[in-house]
Amino acid sequence: MSQQNIILGYWAFPLRGQPIRYIFELAQYPYQQTNYTFEGAKDWFEKDKKELGLDFPNLPYLIQGDFKITESQNIVNFALDVTKQHHLLGAGLIRFKIDNIRFLCDELIAKTFLASTKSGEDKKAEISSSVVPKFKSLQTAIGNKKYLFENKLTLADVYAYTAINALKHLLSDEYKQFAQTFDPFMKNFEEIPLIKAYHNSNRYPKFG
Template sequence: MGCSGSSAVKDKDCINEKIVLGYWAVHLQGQPARYVLELAGIPYEDRLYTMQNRADWFEKDKQTLGFDYPNLPYIIHGDFKITESQNVVNYVIEVTNQQKLLGEGKDKYRVGHVRYVCQEILGKLFGAIMKENAEEKQNAIQNDVLPKARLVQTYLGSQNKFCSELTIADIYAYVFFFNLKKKAPEAYAEFAAQIDPLLQNFESIPNIKKYQESERFAKINN
């Protein structure tokens, strides 16, 4: 269909519509968008797909919801429908007026480094932990994941967030290290002293604390 003119992101047709975020009930590529929505404190529908009911996505919604590029995660906001995880995050940041999460001036691109590197190693971590052979799994974590994770840790230094205010860099780093800690605790051990404060800082934000104690979070806690 292509672009159809420059309608405002928050146009009158969708402003009163509830945002629907569709994604698997896991903490991977769709999780940063959940955190952005939780930080905003607005009601949204967290539409969870599970492996047990994967046909709900692959055989039903993927075919029928009308996406140009059907994939998970997705956003439906009124008639507006988008996919691609980074695109989805950018949309929820803008529509919830949280552009400050992107950083300002050159910080925007420093924040971008952390965001995109963490997204990359999150994907590689997932690939590694799916390996059934224990040695191959360890090698993949050591070679494909940890070198860049160490760069992120060095860049963080002794701070508990990357900039003076919370940014999307903290959210992506949180999601990556949360998974590393949970799925490969032995690999996480070398990061604990420096990264635990970043995890704790994020978890102490009132809206995040409330979310992580809620039924919504429990449902994806696997």
Template sequence: MIVLGYWNLRGYAQSIRLLLEYLQVEYKDKIYHENGDEWFNVDKKELKTDFPNLPYLIDGDIVVTESLVIPIYLAKKFKKYELIGQNHDGSFNQKEITFLQILQILKDLRDQLNASAKVPSFKQEKDQIFKENFNLIFEKIKKQLGENSYILGNLSYLDFYFYEVLKVFQFFYPKLSIFTDFIDRIENIPQIKAYLQTKQNKIFLFDRMKNQFYF
């Protein structure tokens, strides 16, 4: 069985969970709690890779780390190449470049939001920060999406990642109402809809993270 290791939060693992659920792959969440003892003192030392990190994925003898690499491995393993922008047979498609570009842009966007929200002045300046730092990226994604249901035209991992980025933004900006149709579309994919109703998903709520940020 595939094992996905990560902290006891959504973080960079949640969109990978959504991908696993979409693929209907049996997997186990290996959860590390806040003190980090089990990870730093045991598993990190024993993980069979030169680059131990969280999240990690263990698939038999194969160990994959880094949040942007794990979904590529999964798409290739299960021959769902279109999920990473390639053609259905795994051959190159220009969408693959767009996939990687937007994936990195969204990760940077999310990291910037997390960093901004840890600064005390964020509470007073959050609307201005959104206008100056985030709004332009969302406008570019909106243009890329156009009239399509999904960012690349077809469903890809990028859509799961963007969905999670949007949920993070909603956490910090509860009144923010953007891409609501897109969010509904992802949440109504049968496999995702079923997962969102499970006890496992309920573990990874945002609310308990509030003491880490300024609202």
């Protein structure tokens, strides 16, 4: 692999592409960002989507010289490789339990965002059918644990935090019923020194 700079392209929000940012940050691995705003969405749709030379144009994307990939889970795998953080995947059968939460939360992040864009009965239906039941399962899995598996940080925590943070900011009324479980879980993640420094930096594209 060439030593050219890594460029990560995604929306300027901590949604589906956010776990990739956490992986680079947890390793203090240098990466550049192209963060697209919703107001400036045409920079993506009308320009970069057509001009960057991506085989399968989408957000997130990762470019390193001539190496260009999309699909968020593919980029997560690349980021784990390049930062040598395979331990975040776990070992043995736990790997599959971790991935269970990883893929559930990936979908949940998208569903939470989708529900937040709706209104009235549509919004209520989306929340009660697709969002709340999955957060209830996540709440049971978290219980009063600091980390989901083996008392240490894994990709499951990174994804769970990203999904819960999306719920808290995009559907704040729905968050309330989970706060007793999710508040301490979020606080624990936010107190990891590298995460704390990142969240306080201008590299973190926070909500609002």
